[in-house]
Amino acid sequence: MDAVTPPGAGHEAAFRAPIAHIRDYEPGADAEQVAAATGIPFEDVVKLASNENPYPVSPSVLRAIERQFDFLHSYPWEDFGRLKAAVAAANGVPDANVVLSAGSAQLVLNLPLLYVDPGDEVVLAPQSYALYEAASQVMGATLRRVPLKDYRFDIPAIVAACGPRTRIVWLCSPNNPTGAVVTADELERLVTQVPETTAIVVDQAYREFVDEDDYGDPLALLAAGHRNVISLCSFSKAYALAGLRLGYAIADPAVCVMLDRISEPFLLSRPACAAGLAALDDDEWLAASTRTVLEGRALLTRELTALGWDVVPSQGNFVLADTHGDGRALFRRLLDEGVIVRPADGWGYPTHIRVSVGLPEQNERFLAALRRCL
Amino acid sequence: MIGADMLARSFRTAVCDIDFEWPTVNLLDACRQYGLEIDDVAYLAANENPYGPSPKALAAATESLSLARVYPSPSLRYDELRNEYAEVRDALAAYCGVPADMVMPGPGSETVLRYVTQVFVDPGDEIVTAPESYSGHPWACQIMAADVRYVPLRDYRFDIDAFLATVSDRTKMVWLCSPNNPTGTIITDVELRRLVANVPASTVIVCDQAYQELVDDPSWGDATQLLLEGHRNVVVLRTMSKAFGLAGLRMGHAIADPEVCSLIDRIREPYYISGPSCAATLAALDDLDWCREVVRKLQAGRRWVTQQLTELGCTVVPSQCNFVLADTGVAAGVMYDRLLRRGVVVRPGDIWGYDTHLRISIGTDEENRRLVAAMAAALAE
Numbered sequence: 001m002d003a004v005t006p007p008g009a010g011h012e013a014a015f016r017a018p019i020a021h022i023r024d025y026e027p028g029a030d031a032e033q034v035a036a037a038t039g040i041p042f043e044d045v046v047k048l049a050s051n052e053n054p055y056p057v058s059p060s061v062l063r064a065i066e067r068q069f070d071f072l073h074s075y076p077w078e079d080f081g082r083l084k085a086a087v088a089a090a091n092g093v094p095d096a097n098v099v100l101s102a103g104s105a106q107l108v109l110n111l112p113l114l115y116v117d118p119g120d121e122v123v124l125a126p127q128s129y130a131l132y133e134a135a136s137q138v139m140g141a142t143l144r145r146v147p148l149k150d151y152r153f154d155i156p157a158i159v160a161a162c163g164p165r166t167r168i169v170w171l172c173s174p175n176n177p178t179g180a181v182v183t184a185d186e187l188e189r190l191v192t193q194v195p196e197t198t199a200i201v202v203d204q205a206y207r208e209f210v211d212e213d214d215y216g217d218p219l220a221l222l223a224a225g226h227r228n229v230i231s232l233c234s235f236s237k238a239y240a241l242a243g244l245r246l247g248y249a250i251a252d253p254a255v256c257v258m259l260d261r262i263s264e265p266f267l268l269s270r271p272a273c274a275a276g277l278a279a280l281d282d283d284e285w286l287a288a289s290t291r292t293v294l295e296g297r298a299l300l301t302r303e304l305t306a307l308g309w310d311v312v313p314s315q316g317n318f319v320l321a322d323t324h325g326d327g328r329a330l331f332r333r334l335l336d337e338g339v340i341v342r343p344a345d346g347w348g349y350p351t352h353i354r355v356s357v358g359l360p361e362q363n364e365r366f367l368a369a370l371r372r373c374l
Numbered sequence: 375m376i377g378a379d380m381l382a383r384s385f386r387t388a389v390c391d392i393d394f395e396w397p398t399v400n401l402l403d404a405c406r407q408y409g410l411e412i413d414d415v416a417y418l419a420a421n422e423n424p425y426g427p428s429p430k431a432l433a434a435a436t437e438s439l440s441l442a443r444v445y446p447s448p449s450l451r452y453d454e455l456r457n458e459y460a461e462v463r464d465a466l467a468a469y470c471g472v473p474a475d476m477v478m479p480g481p482g483s484e485t486v487l488r489y490v491t492q493v494f495v496d497p498g499d500e501i502v503t504a505p506e507s508y509s510g511h512p513w514a515c516q517i518m519a520a521d522v523r524y525v526p527l528r529d530y531r532f533d534i535d536a537f538l539a540t541v542s543d544r545t546k547m548v549w550l551c552s553p554n555n556p557t558g559t560i561i562t563d564v565e566l567r568r569l570v571a572n573v574p575a576s577t578v579i580v581c582d583q584a585y586q587e588l589v590d591d592p593s594w595g596d597a598t599q600l601l602l603e604g605h606r607n608v609v610v611l612r613t614m615s616k617a618f619g620l621a622g623l624r625m626g627h628a629i630a631d632p633e634v635c636s637l638i639d640r641i642r643e644p645y646y647i648s649g650p651s652c653a654a655t656l657a658a659l660d661d662l663d664w665c666r667e668v669v670r671k672l673q674a675g676r677r678w679v680t681q682q683l684t685e686l687g688c689t690v691v692p693s694q695c696n697f698v699l700a701d702t703g704v705a706a707g708v709m710y711d712r713l714l715r716r717g718v719v720v721r722p723g724d725i726w727g728y729d730t731h732l733r734i735s736i737g738t739d740e741e742n743r744r745l746v747a748a749m750a751a752a753l754a755e
Contacts, residue, residue, distance in 0.1 A: 011607075013576050015494055016494060019492075019641060030447045032457065047444070050444070052443055056443070065650075068622065072432065072619065072623055072654070073424065073427060074622055105643035105646070114386060118497065196381075197380060197383055242444055243650070244442055252381060262389055264484040265396040266484070268624075269622060269624045
């Protein structure tokens with residue numbers, strides 16, 4: 001590979017060495033850009049690339065946000081406590097087990113600040129959410145990459161990769177981009193075999209879409225006394241609030257105290273606080289939205305399988321499918337049709353695409369465009 | 375089963391050693407204690423802007439809610455066409471009079487200053503700051519295991535000579551705040567230039583200018599100007615929380631050398647600023663008349679409060695911010711309680727070592743009048 005000059009190399013003040021190794025994040029293509037490039041009206045572009053929830057945001061949530069607009073000049077301290085209590089109640093834990101954040105990605109960035117000194121190790125899968133790697137590298141972690149096996153976390157290999165300097169094991173369940181879960185047995189096996197001083201982080205951003213019975217619930221392990229288990233949850237997926245930045249961690253109170261200590265005091269926006277409170281209070285909306293996503297997931301799985309593709313059974317709001325062809329070339333052809341999916345070559349799946357589940361009409365438009373492309 | 379000691383051993387020493395706690399406000403408890411209605415309290419403790427944002431910013435934020443379910447466009451680059459974060463970056467650059475590649479927006483300047491420490495501060499690196507300044511600066515450095523050296527203010531002002539005497543080739547970062555929170559004092563252009571000229575080019579000089587819009591003293595030094603003159607080690611922090619009244623939406627930015635911006639771009643999370651924050655910021659920057667009018671009112675309020683408190687016998691530090699630091703001659707905690715009982719909340723100065731001082735945010739005219747009346751009664755107790 002060619003030597004690449006890292007950004008900042010020409011600057012007199014030396015930047016930290018670990019920063020040079022971080023890879024740029026590749027976001028999903030943007031709907032506005034695609035609209036402009038193809039001439040397809042923005043409203044007609046189908047974006048199924050960032051695992052967003054297609055269901056319209058709950059009207060009660062929108063009303064709650066608008067009520068905040070008289071108070072935008074002030075920091076949202078009073079709703080912060082209320083939201084923490086509501087999140088705790090929704091998860092059946094005391095308030096002391098909750099840390100709020102402006103999106104769970106912010107917690108992904110903060111966890112290495114709490115655990116990783118230069119030269120410490122983290123264990124992660126290369127076919128998972130890319131930010132675990134970058135966030136660990138910011139703190140100078142040595143990465144132990146344990147590839148997925150059959151699209152799933154390889155628990156025996158992860159246990160084998162853990163050593164005395166392993167500070168964090170990063171899991172994502174259901175996993176982005178494969179949609180596979182870590183089962184209850186697997187999670188228990190991992191937790192009992194890894195040293196207690198290693199943090200086991202389970203990113204559960206997609207947990208509300210799970211309908212498998214043997215899903216491994218980190219909260220159950222935490223309740224059983226495994227104090228090194230940390231669950232990350234999100235309002236971006238099931239609650240359709242990606243644009244507002246709201247997430248949280250459930251962890252041991254001692255861990256929460258430390259995570260709060262390294263969080264900004266005013267980290268949540270007022271709209272996010274209000275939206276979170278209203279969203280947790282609207283079970284009916286959540287049930288309807290989740291039902292739509294699960295039906296869409298079943299439809300996409302069925303239709304793509306019918307094309308002769310191998311579709312990974314998914315518990316997320318997306319499916320990963322092996323097209324048996326060039327995934328990125330198909331991604332480009334779909335762009336011309338005004339449909340945005342995610343090529344999977346960045347995760348080492350060059351023949352796959354990842355498709356987020358849309359509304360029924362969006363799923364149909366994707367399938368129709370796909371038939372024209374093939 | 376893991377014990378508490380074992381769990382604590384898994385944390386980084388640097389984080390365990392942080393001795394600083396953010397001041398917490400439990401206004402609801404306080405109201406209950408004194409039988410106050412929350413809506414009747416004059417909250418003058420967080421340097422918020424009582425006039426709020428431009429109505430155009432509110433309208434834009436409302437409109438943006440139709441996209442609440444989707445992530446904002448994450449790239450700061452115009453790959454081919456426009457996107458939200460890049461538009462915000464352009465608008466901030468135009469407002470600050472710098473090229474777009476010298477701007478790094480973020481969800482609040484606190485978050486941006488953390489990114490700056492993550493880019494530059496290795497464990498054991500020495501950083502220099504003042505103890506009577508914004509506590510977020512040493513806090514962020516301590517997370518990165520910095521060796522923090524404190525140079526006290528002198529007569530409520532940054533002591534440039536003492537800073538220069540402390541800075542050496544081993545100093546990774548110097549933190550300035552101008553105007554300074556909590557004193558409201560400025561670093562003059564002459565002082566700033568002397569500091570920058572005498573600090574090694576390998577030392578990063580971060581100047582927090584959160585309150586810049588409130589300045590009317592022509593001798594104030596603008597670190598952005600020094601950056602534009604080629605001092606690539608200068609980083610300026612700005613915010614939409616103060617003059618623009620958008621504290622509740624979380625938006626701030628760094629102005630820095632393009633190389634530094636691209637390093638921050640590399641370590642931030644991809645979707646980090648909310649959609650409403652982007653929309654409101656763009657609209658607020660498009661309505662600078664609103665901001666100017668608000669600043670004019672805050673400056674008038676500042677003059678009035680300074681004069682009134684002085685007449686009550688307080689020593690008021692001349693302020694260039696939307697707050698004043700006043701020495702009442704009475705223990706800060708005692709005065710805090712006396713004012714709280716009267717429904718006025720201020721910030722006691724003892725956390726900065728100003729044991730008889732209060733930091734008082736400038737409110738609306740009515741809030742300012744309430745403050746002065748409460749203060750007169752409290753001092754007479």
